[in-house]
Amino acid sequence: MEFEWAERKRVLVQRALDFVDADQFFDGRPASHQPTHRVGEERWKTTAVIDGVHLTLVWCWRGENIRVITMRRAHEKEIKIYRQLHGR
Numbered sequence: 001m002e003f004e005w006a007e008r009k010r011v012l013v014q015r016a017l018d019f020v021d022a023d024q025f026f027d028g029r030p031a032s033h034q035p036t037h038r039v040g041e042e043r044w045k046t047t048a049v050i051d052g053v054h055l056t057l058v059w060c061w062r063g064e065n066i067r068v069i070t071m072r073r074a075h076e077k078e079i080k081i082y083r084q085l086h087g088r
Contacts, residue, residue, distance in 0.1 A: 001026065005068040012071065017055070019068045024050050025057045026066075030086040032078070043069060047078045054079045 003022050010019045025031055031048040036058065043060045054074035059066050074082070 002065045003068060004062060004065050009070070015072060017071045019071060021050070022057055022059070022066070022068050022071065024048065025055075030082075032082045032085050034078075034081065045078065047074045047082045049082075054082060 003019070005019045005022075012018070025046045025048050029048055029050075031046050034045045034047075036043045036045050041060055043058055045056050045058050047054060047056045049055075055071060056074040056078050057071050058069040060069065061067070
């Protein structure tokens, strides 16, 4: 699986996040995956704990690649769903 993104959006300095870390959401650690629809494109939200913090990756399939849209701290509702699934 390959990852791609808009390079100008890659480093979210104000959030101290970098899209190159997106592979951690798919490395086998517990995660929750939820569809989030946008007109003309099916997107997904994946929430996982990375370095002790609940983070959410918004992404979509582009062919066989995962296109990263954004990465951010998880919202409370996303954390609640994650905890219901994984108890953490």
